[in-house]
Amino acid sequence: xxxxxxxxxxxxxxxxxxxxxxxxxxxxxxxxxxxxxxxxxxxxxxxxxxxxxxxxxxxxxxxxxxxxxxxxxxxxxxxxxxxxxxxxxxxxxxxxxxxxxxxxxxxxxxxxxxxxxxxxxxxxxxxxxxxxxxxxxxxxxxxxxxxxxxxxxxxxxxxxxxxxxxxxxxxxxxxxxxxxxxxxxxxxxxxxxxxxxxxxxxxxxxxxxxxxxxxxxxxxxxxxxxxxxxxxxxxxxxxxxxxxxxxxxxxxxxxxxxxxxxxxxxxxxxxxxxxxxxxxxxxxxxxxxxxxxxxxxxxxxxxxxxxxxxxxxxxxxxxxxxxxxxxxxxxxxxxxxxxxxxxxxxxxxxxxxxxxxxxxxxxxxxxxxxxxxxxxxxxxxxxxxxxxxxxxxxxxxxxxxxxxxxxxxxxxxxxxxxxxxxxxxxxxxxxxxxxxxxxx
Numbered sequence: 001x002x003x004x005x006x007x008x009x010x011x012x013x014x015x016x017x018x019x020x021x022x023x024x025x026x027x028x029x030x031x032x033x034x035x036x037x038x039x040x041x042x043x044x045x046x047x048x049x050x051x052x053x054x055x056x057x058x059x060x061x062x063x064x065x066x067x068x069x070x071x072x073x074x075x076x077x078x079x080x081x082x083x084x085x086x087x088x089x090x091x092x093x094x095x096x097x098x099x100x101x102x103x104x105x106x107x108x109x110x111x112x113x114x115x116x117x118x119x120x121x122x123x124x125x126x127x128x129x130x131x132x133x134x135x136x137x138x139x140x141x142x143x144x145x146x147x148x149x150x151x152x153x154x155x156x157x158x159x160x161x162x163x164x165x166x167x168x169x170x171x172x173x174x175x176x177x178x179x180x181x182x183x184x185x186x187x188x189x190x191x192x193x194x195x196x197x198x199x200x201x202x203x204x205x206x207x208x209x210x211x212x213x214x215x216x217x218x219x220x221x222x223x224x225x226x227x228x229x230x231x232x233x234x235x236x237x238x239x240x241x242x243x244x245x246x247x248x249x250x251x252x253x254x255x256x257x258x259x260x261x262x263x264x265x266x267x268x269x270x271x272x273x274x275x276x277x278x279x280x281x282x283x284x285x286x287x288x289x290x291x292x293x294x295x296x297x298x299x300x301x302x303x304x305x306x307x308x309x310x311x312x313x314x315x316x317x318x319x320x321x322x323x324x325x326x327x328x329x330x331x332x333x334x335x336x337x338x339x340x341x342x343x344x345x346x347x348x349x350x351x352x353x354x355x356x357x358x359x360x361x362x363x364x365x366x367x368x369x370x371x372x373x374x375x376x377x378x379x380x381x382x383x384x385x386x387x388x389x390x391x392x393x394x395x396x397x398x399x400x401x402x403x404x405x406x407x408x409x410x411x412x413x414x415x416x417x418x419x420x421x422x423x424x425x426x427x428x429x430x431x432x433x434x435x436x437x438x439x440x
Contacts, residue, residue, distance in 0.1 A: 199419030
């Protein structure tokens, strides 16, 4: 077991723990010190004072009081000490009640002082009545009972101190909560913006706030985001211009070839021109990636069903689709780009295999799409290379089948732009498995 397994997971909870744990420890230590002082000092002094007054009443009563002596004793006890005195002649002190708790500190302190001051047997009841305590003293002619208020032995300052401790802790907790929320909010905004950028989604600028370091990090992130967007835009514009400039001489070459006498060399040259145009289109599509298409909240259910049904019509029994029981959740995607990526993957499976299967699963906020086929597959050491642009694996994707080696690269680029991952693996059907992970 490691300590981090029990630590709070969020920054807000950890900062709150950093503030609360020392504060609670200080409060607990303060309470313990107070109670030690209180019970050892204040309660002992109160018990000493009460036992002295009781001892004085007993000394005035004597060892053999009579009923004629009680009125004067009651007046003395009530006027000077606030006691109530009762005398039961010829009574015997009953045995101690085992149900009465005698283990708390106030009873122990009173017992010690009464044993030192009174030479007669006695018993005390400190718990039966909520307002009074009683002390019974066995005298020679009966039992003398003295009633005193509980405040003479139990101090109310303990509850006052506890209330003040709890109240001040709650006030400090509320202040810390408000302060931490204000400090964590800009960090949460920065984290959300970074996550949206990582998922390839549009993020807007926000008002920077918080500590100086947080504002500095937010300003750096916004500058980085602007540079990335500007770089993507400039790359697309530059390649669009290059594509336009290259198409002009290629168009002239095709016109000249069309007017030339058909020979083997002319046909070969025309095929090279067509392939060059295809390569330019593919490279532009790869470099453009998702282009300037904005993400919209959508689901992949309808997209996959329509896409696979189109292949099923043209190739009956060739490709199957397995969807989860519950509909996939809505999340921001660039529909045109995502359709292009998934179409590349399914088209490869249909083109290079006899049977293929598309399965979709949703687990842990991630949409998993598996495209399995029974084709020749790709060797494990070549799978990473297959995701690079303009790479054609001669063993299974030769030039005779068409393509420019950009299909998987474009699909991987689009999926990465959505914050996902494209993984090549061995298929249970014996061919290639393409595993697409898309975080929701």
